[in-house]
Amino acid sequence: MNSNLKLNNRDRAVLLKAPFLAGLSQEILVRLMSAMTVSTLPARKFVAREGEPADAFYCVLSGYVRLFRLSREGREADIMVCAPGDTFAQCLLFGENAYRYNALTAEPTTLARFDMQAVRELAQQEPEIAKAVIASISRNLQDTIDCITNDRLFTAPQRVANYIVSRCPAEVGPASIRLPFQKNLLAGMLGLAPEALSRAFSSLRKAGVTVRGRIIQVGDVQALRESDASRTR
Incomplete structure (x- = not known):
């Protein structure tokens, strides 16, 4: 130090x-x-x-x-x-x-x-x-x-979707964000076990979310915001 x-x-x-x-x-x-x-x-x-x-x-x-x-x-x-x-x-x-x-x-x-x-x-x-x-x-x-x-109040997919939407640089259309830290740290931040975070990411695929390492890609930010997976409706 x-x-x-x-x-x-x-x-x-x-x-x-x-x-x-x-x-x-x-x-x-x-x-x-x-x-x-x-x-x-x-x-x-x-x-x-x-x-x-x-x-x-x-x-x-x-x-x-x-x-x-x-x-x-x-x-x-x-x-x-x-x-x-x-x-x-x-x-x-x-x-x-x-x-x-x-x-x-x-x-x-x-x-x-x-x-x-x-x-x-x-x-x-x-x-x-x-x-x-x-x-x-x-x-x-x-x-x-x-x-x-x-x-x-919110399920694991809803918490993850809200985190993603709140950090997307665009309001509509495709977007990509990079997690500033490892996914296990994000899990703790959102009050989830690491395996629960993995399941949440899997459930968000149908809403157009794909995850590769620390990179999260969203097919349409507005669609994710308005989907059942998100609480920001």
């Missing part, structure tokens, strides 16, 4: 557009970034482990981080996949002092690490920082509610 790296232009742009930081004044940004270090980690490296003391929260600058919990039997339950611009563990700033899940890099990843205690002290001094943290936690809560709703 390389620590205390300087931000390159791309990573700086991602960081400043992150919901947690967007809208903060320049003066506050400088103070907040004084509590930050930048690190690069290889794939499959633990950033945090469930139960460990929570001494930092993170913003993903590049790569992906998988958040999950383990049962006593060793079964894994995916919580979310954090993409560039996503922040995780900031909810612990005002709550518990131990991580509630495991965070594992899915590929080589660059992270902005914010020291928990330093940001806590800054938030007490600067209401603007406290408001930004609360707003970030609120967005995460809304995303969690949406995720639970999708799990309860």
